[in-house]
Structures are given as structure tokens and as C-alpha cells.
Amino acid sequence: MSRGxxxxxxxxxxxxxxxxxxxxxxxxxxxxxxxxxxxxxxxPIAVAITRDLRLPRAVLAxxxxxxxxxxGATFQALLRxxxxxxxxxxxxxxxxxxxxxxxxxxxxGAAAWSLPVSAFAGAALAIALVLxxxxxxxxxxxxxxxxLAGVVAGTFFNACILLALxxxxxxxxxxxxxxxxxxxxxxxxxxxxxxALALSGASIALLGLSRSFDLIAHGxxxxxxxGVPVQRVxxxxxxxxxxxxxxxxxxxxxxxxxxxFVPHTVRLLWGGGHRFLLPATLLVGAAFLPLADTVARVxxxxxxxxxxxxxxxxxxxxxxxxxxRQTRQAPA
Amino acid sequence: MDLIGREVLTTNRVLWIVxxxxxxxxxxxxPQQSAAxxxxxxxxxPAQRVVSLVPSMTDAIVALNAADRxxxxxxxxxxxxxxxxxxxxxxxxxxxxxxxALEPDLVIGWESAxxxxxxARLEAGGIAFHATSIEDTTDVFRSLDELGVLLDxxxxxxxxxxxxxxxxxxxxxxxLRHPKPTxxxxxxxxxxxxxxxxxxxxxxxxxxGGAPAFGEFHDGWPEVSLEAxxxxxxxxxxxxxDDTTIGVRRAFAEQPGWRDxxxxxxxxxxxxxxxxxxxxxxxxxxxxxxLHDALVDVWGAR
Numbered sequence: 001m002s003r004g005x006x007x008x009x010x011x012x013x014x015x016x017x018x019x020x021x022x023x024x025x026x027x028x029x030x031x032x033x034x035x036x037x038x039x040x041x042x043x044p045i046a047v048a049i050t051r052d053l054r055l056p057r058a059v060l061a062x063x064x065x066x067x068x069x070x071x072g073a074t075f076q077a078l079l080r081x082x083x084x085x086x087x088x089x090x091x092x093x094x095x096x097x098x099x100x101x102x103x104x105x106x107x108x109g110a111a112a113w114s115l116p117v118s119a120f121a122g123a124a125l126a127i128a129l130v131l132x133x134x135x136x137x138x139x140x141x142x143x144x145x146x147x148l149a150g151v152v153a154g155t156f157f158n159a160c161i162l163l164a165l166x167x168x169x170x171x172x173x174x175x176x177x178x179x180x181x182x183x184x185x186x187x188x189x190x191x192x193x194x195x196a197l198a199l200s201g202a203s204i205a206l207l208g209l210s211r212s213f214d215l216i217a218h219g220x221x222x223x224x225x226x227g228v229p230v231q232r233v234x235x236x237x238x239x240x241x242x243x244x245x246x247x248x249x250x251x252x253x254x255x256x257x258x259x260x261f262v263p264h265t266v267r268l269l270w271g272g273g274h275r276f277l278l279p280a281t282l283l284v285g286a287a288f289l290p291l292a293d294t295v296a297r298v299x300x301x302x303x304x305x306x307x308x309x310x311x312x313x314x315x316x317x318x319x320x321x322x323x324x325r326q327t328r329q330a331p332a
Numbered sequence: 333m334d335l336i337g338r339e340v341l342t343t344n345r346v347l348w349i350v351x352x353x354x355x356x357x358x359x360x361x362x363p364q365q366s367a368a369x370x371x372x373x374x375x376x377x378p379a380q381r382v383v384s385l386v387p388s389m390t391d392a393i394v395a396l397n398a399a400d401r402x403x404x405x406x407x408x409x410x411x412x413x414x415x416x417x418x419x420x421x422x423x424x425x426x427x428x429x430x431x432x433a434l435e436p437d438l439v440i441g442w443e444s445a446x447x448x449x450x451x452a453r454l455e456a457g458g459i460a461f462h463a464t465s466i467e468d469t470t471d472v473f474r475s476l477d478e479l480g481v482l483l484d485x486x487x488x489x490x491x492x493x494x495x496x497x498x499x500x501x502x503x504x505x506x507x508l509r510h511p512k513p514t515x516x517x518x519x520x521x522x523x524x525x526x527x528x529x530x531x532x533x534x535x536x537x538x539x540x541g542g543a544p545a546f547g548e549f550h551d552g553w554p555e556v557s558l559e560a561x562x563x564x565x566x567x568x569x570x571x572x573x574d575d576t577t578i579g580v581r582r583a584f585a586e587q588p589g590w591r592d593x594x595x596x597x598x599x600x601x602x603x604x605x606x607x608x609x610x611x612x613x614x615x616x617x618x619x620x621x622x623l624h625d626a627l628v629d630v631w632g633a634r
Contacts, residue, residue: 045592
């Protein structure tokens, strides 16, 4: 199958995932009920459920999945490590701390834009911190230390969230679950537009860097010899990946492992350079997360499972698989 | 139960149900209760130095004019009679050290698994622990009876219980405009929760003249999806909040989903202070009155 056909079918897969996500929920509407609701012909309740609840949620799920997949692919390209993922590296945790700080300090109440900005600052600080910890005295990045540093940072950030929330009694538990496990219950068109804007900008910028990523995959020195401005590429790519992570966290809290297994699935199924890998990752993530969210909403209906539970149940076995394969290939 | 006046039983269906449920509950609770009594028998009753970790029980002790028996409070107890007492922390996660330092002879707490360690340590130190569980109004009256025994104030407890019953009966006689509105008690969350029919909040709604939305749920605080709330289109929303009514109404009107509820669009949101509505204690009657008056404001009297 040619790359173009694959991408076109993935676009259809995203549309199908969104359609399935629209179809199922606590109230049974049926395909025709959903259609009538979307077109505005149905009864007002069906219109409200489809247009105001399910549609923004399904679209936001697709955007969050795409953003996390793309962020994961970017981290993996830069770090030349298949286990890199915004969650594993502690970047999601940093973004969540940024968001919680913005809420706790009252900035978010005063100016709505300060929440995403603060989350972005948190994400960028987190990746800078983790990279600093993992870079040894010879200024070489030790991959095993990197993962350890990410896990330590992520645990620390969770503690920070719990600390901040324990000073705010009311509803603190629910808020903690959201920032640590994630969920799409707060979906709104405002969040959809915010994330769509960040995601389209980031996608274009990353596509422009895809050739550099291909060369960096052969080693940074080689890439440097071949004329890649490695430091500049690294800095901008880290910032873009932090932006994507922050956008996903603001919209849906801390959802793990999507950035890990989505790029892998793409590599396993089709392989290929970043010019294909990046858009394919975006689309697979965008198809996966609406489906995962549908499962989270339906499996214990009318109650809901945290979305992070579903992605962890898919992602952790995958992580173990990749880890085992990697250690077999390169015994320490 | 013997204190419920006959005329109330005959004139009021709601309290009838409550009374019947309370009889049933009293019967099936008997072995449990005697176990509790056995437990308490280890102490020197009546208790003279009491710490209540259950705010509604604390309220009841104050209402029994026995505030002088209390030696501590939780951080949620802010009644003026006891505001000066030392705090032991939260009701579910009190400081064991602070508790022991107060040298109580009785600690009243929730019947909760989280307590097991705490309870065992208190009892090992010779401090009695009385566990209570308050789900519905029947439990409120049972807990008043229990307090009467524990504090050796059975007459005062009986009078207080009669007063609460009388005020509840007075509220339920007034009623609301017909048709009876369906009332959704909204515990905000993702997804939201509501009160089962056989919780004190569900019963307060009925006493105040409404019919609980999602009446098919009997016990506890079930999660209901926002979609299901939209499909049910309750007539009135009840929210426990310390925010102003205007603030709560505005917040609901901005939320996707919630703003599509007719009740939200037409401003039929009733806001009751959280520490009133969520506290099943001796103020049950006045809470029912407050709720009833608020429902009348948005729905109309009979």
C-alpha cells in the first residue's frame, strides 16, 4: 500500500472513530437519533446531547490523541529512544503542575490564557529538568538514566499536585483525579479551538523538521556533518513537543502512554521516515483516543472510568513489550 | 418511632414511608445495635469527655445542651458553642495524637473501614469508640436515641427527636404547586452524582414537596451521566454550595450540557448552603423548611 493510501485510510479511520464515539453513550440514541441531533432535526434533548456533549468531546479526544501521538513521536526522534513519551518523561506531570499552579494562584480566574501558558511553562521546565538530570558530566545523554529521571520527575510532580490541592479542600479529590488520570468530561468548543490551533501550527512546524529527524536518527554527529543545525532543531522540537503536551494536558489532564504506543504501532505496521511517520502518528492517535474514551464512557455506564485507566491498560503491556525487546537487542 | 404522632402518620404519606422504613431498619439493625451497645458497655457511661468526628452528631450533642461534654472538634465544626475547642483535624482523617491528648472517654466516628486502625488504637488505650452510619432520616433518629444512651440524656434526646419529627411533618403538610416537580440533587463531578431516594437528601426533597429525579435509585449516591440528566429534564436542580445563588446559576448556564436543561435556562436552580444540606443532624427540620421555601420560590406553593 502506498503511503498516500495509508494516510487517506487513516483519515477515514479518524472519521469512523468520531462517529462511533458520537453513537454510544449513557443515553441510547441510535444512528438516526444521532444524525437528527447533529442536523438539529431531532428533539431538543437529542440535539443537546449530540451537539453540546458528544461532538465537542469526540473532536477534543481526537485532537488530544493526535497531539500526544505527535509529541511522543517527536521525543522519540530527538532522544533516539522508543520508550520516550510525554507521560513517561514527566512532561505531562510538569504541564499539570503548571496548570494547577495557575488555578491555585488565581491567575486562571483572572485571565483564561494564563492556564495554557502556565502549563506550557511547566512542560518546558519539566523536559529541561529531566534532560539536565540525565546528561552526565561528559555531556552525553544516558538513555536509562533519562527514563529513570522521567519517572522520578513524574512522581514528584504528582506529589506537587496533591500538595497544592490539599490546600484547597472542596472537590480537591476530583481535581486530583483529573490532573493525574485524565478525562474529557470538561470538553468544550473553546478547548477544541485552542488545541486545534496549537496542533495545526505544531504539525506544520514538525513536518518542516522531518528530514532533520531522519538524519538525527543516524546520530547527532552524522546529522551535524550533513548540515543539520542540530542544536536549533532540538530546541525548537522540544518546545513544540512541550506545547503539544501542555495543550493535551489542559484539555484532558494527564493521559499516559498514548505518545508511546501510537508512534510504535505506526513504525511496526508501516515503518518509514518522519515525513510519513509524523502525520500517520497524528492520525492513529486521533483515531485511538475517541475509541478509548467511548470505552471509558460505556463500560460502566452511567458511571465513567477515568480515561487514563484505559490508556494505561493498553499502554503498559505495550511498554513492557518494547522494553523487553529493546533489552534483548542491546544487552547492557 | 413511638414518638411519631398518630395524626402525622395518617395525614402524611411521606413520613409514613420514612416511619415504615425506620421500623424495618430498626428490626434488621437489632443484632448490630446490641453489638454496639456491648462495645460501649466497656466504658464508664455516661460519657463525660467526648470527641465527635461526625459533624451532624456534634450538632446533635450541642442541640442536647451537652456541649460542655465535648472536649474537641473537627475542623468542620464551627458552631459558636464549640468554636473555641481544639481541633483534631478532619472527620475522616483525624490526628490520633491530638485525639489521645484530649483524653476523651468516648470518640464518636463514622462506621468506616478507613477507621479500623484508629479505632483499635483508641480502644487499646481505653477510649471507647462509637461507630455510627447516617444514610437516611431514620438513621438520624436512631443516632439521637444512641446519643441519649451514651450521654445518659434519654429524655432530652426524645424531646429533640420529637421536635425534629414535628418540624418535618409541618413542612411536608404545606406541599408545592401541582404537578409535583421532579427535583435533581446535583453533586457536581464527572460524571455528576445524585442522592438515592432512601438517603436523607432524597427524603428531604420528598418532605419539601418534590419528587427526586432518578427515583429508581434507592440507596447511596449513584453516578448519573450528564446525558441521562438531559434526557430526564428534571424540573428543578438542587445544589449544595457556599456560592451565591446567582453565581451558581451563572456557572450552570455556562456549562456545556447543563445549559441545555430547561431548569437551568429558566433559572430553576435552588442553592442551599453545603454545611446545612449535607449534614443529617438535629437541624433536619429547618433544612427541610429552607429547601421547601426555596422550591416554592421557583415552582410556586400549593
